[in-house]
Amino acid sequence: YDDVNNDQRSVIYAQRREILEAEDIAEEIKEMREDVLDAAISQFIPPQSMPEQWRVAELESYLATEFNLDAEVQQWLDEDKSLHEESLREKLQQALQEAYKEKEALAGSDLLRKFEQQIMLQVLDARWKEHLQSMDQLRQGIHLRGYAQKNPKQEYKREAFGLFEHFLSNVRSDVVRILSHVKIRTPEEVEAIERQRRAEADALMQRQTARHDSPKTSGESTAETASQPFKRDFPKVGRNNPCPCGSGKKYKQCHGKLN
Numbered sequence: 001y002d003d004v005n006n007d008q009r010s011v012i013y014a015q016r017r018e019i020l021e022a023e024d025i026a027e028e029i030k031e032m033r034e035d036v037l038d039a040a041i042s043q044f045i046p047p048q049s050m051p052e053q054w055r056v057a058e059l060e061s062y063l064a065t066e067f068n069l070d071a072e073v074q075q076w077l078d079e080d081k082s083l084h085e086e087s088l089r090e091k092l093q094q095a096l097q098e099a100y101k102e103k104e105a106l107a108g109s110d111l112l113r114k115f116e117q118q119i120m121l122q123v124l125d126a127r128w129k130e131h132l133q134s135m136d137q138l139r140q141g142i143h144l145r146g147y148a149q150k151n152p153k154q155e156y157k158r159e160a161f162g163l164f165e166h167f168l169s170n171v172r173s174d175v176v177r178i179l180s181h182v183k184i185r186t187p188e189e190v191e192a193i194e195r196q197r198r199a200e201a202d203a204l205m206q207r208q209t210a211r212h213d214s215p216k217t218s219g220e221s222t223a224e225t226a227s228q229p230f231k232r233d234f235p236k237v238g239r240n241n242p243c244p245c246g247s248g249k250k251y252k253q254c255h256g257k258l259n
Helices: 002-021 027-043 056-067 073-079 087-109 109-148 152-181 187-213 217-227
Strands: none
Touching: 002 073, 002 109, 027 056, 027 087, 027 109, 027 152, 056 073, 056 152, 073 087, 073 187, 087 109, 109 152
């Protein structure tokens, strides 16, 4: 079991060192992109299949989702009756390659090469951790193969190899998907975003200043009024004293009674 794990670990660590030491992995990325796209096309257009078997609408949706590629495959087929499986594959490969070249033209080759390297390392590390967990789960349950009259060690080697292939496939797919969806902004777009950010910051500051300088609310005024001492408009009158209104009655029988 440990030998299998160590063999896989040696392969990945060697590949990681190659990525770190390489100045340019553009060719590897290009081959990866071609392989991933070709495998994706085969899901919807099986090799050596008839056009009636093609799932063109699903292919268009998948290309948009996974590769950020707006390819009107059905329109191509309607306009060019000579398109067959191989030529359609070539046309899609060319479309994806041209879309990536546009990103490179905007970002610059040096910047894109560094970004490719960072993405490759990040995806490799993340998927490797997941793979190690899968291998650990496989090892914990591999002894059950013995009940089916199978050699647990041989079964472990076989299934570990399948997991490793799946791990590598996920790495390629993730790298291609991320690089396909990365947005390269033009200087004009960056400036527009910066202007919008400044405008939003200015508006927020103005609102804060307006709240700080605004008059007190009615609730605050009421609270201040309630906190002030009560002042009488006339001297205090005893209940048995004559009412100040001049009625001749006692205060308790006149305005004091009303109060």
